[in-house]
Amino acid sequence: MLKWVALPLALLLALAASCSPISAPTVGAEAPNIELFDLNNRIVRLSDYFGRPVVVNFWGTQCVYCIVEMPELEAAFRQESEKADGVVFLTVNVQDTSSTARTFMNNNGYTMPVLMDIGGRVAQAYNVSAIPVTYFIDRTGTIRYVKLGMFSSLNEINIVLDTIR
Secondary structure (H helix, E strand, C coil): CHHHHHHHHHHHHHHHHHCCCCCCCCCCCECCCCEEEECCCCEEEHHHHCCCCEEEEEECCCCHHHHHHHHHHHHHHHHHHCCCCCCEEEEEECCCCHHHHHHHHHHHCCCCCEEECCCCHHHHHCCCCCCCEEEEECCCCEEEEEEECCCCCHHHHHHHHCCCC
16 A cells, blocks of 8 residues: 555655746846837847847736836836937737736836737746736846836836946
């Protein structure tokens, strides 16, 4: 009887040991590439911006904290857009249809690029389990800061932007 219990248990332990859990990319790691369609049906790749610092924000319209931080992110985006070598902002919508995301952005006057992660492939690569979450990536494609939760001010965003400029 012990043999019948020990063998399946040993197999289960061996299988568990061979599996590696998905972990979130961490500070100092290379950022996983992003390749998604924007709201204009154009493909946008993170790798297209190699050599420029990039902010990647995961969000959705049903997320209260995402909605609350959006004006601060938009202000930072506009501030950086005025600079020739400003930080690139990419927002990745993980909850909505393109139509819903477009309506939300238009109704609120937001102009940041929105990439649609309909299948959740990119969110999975970044191991996004809750939103908002924001990655700050330097010119070499290395993650320099990860913000879990919302930003409360433009000043808070600017402090982190200084780490990747």
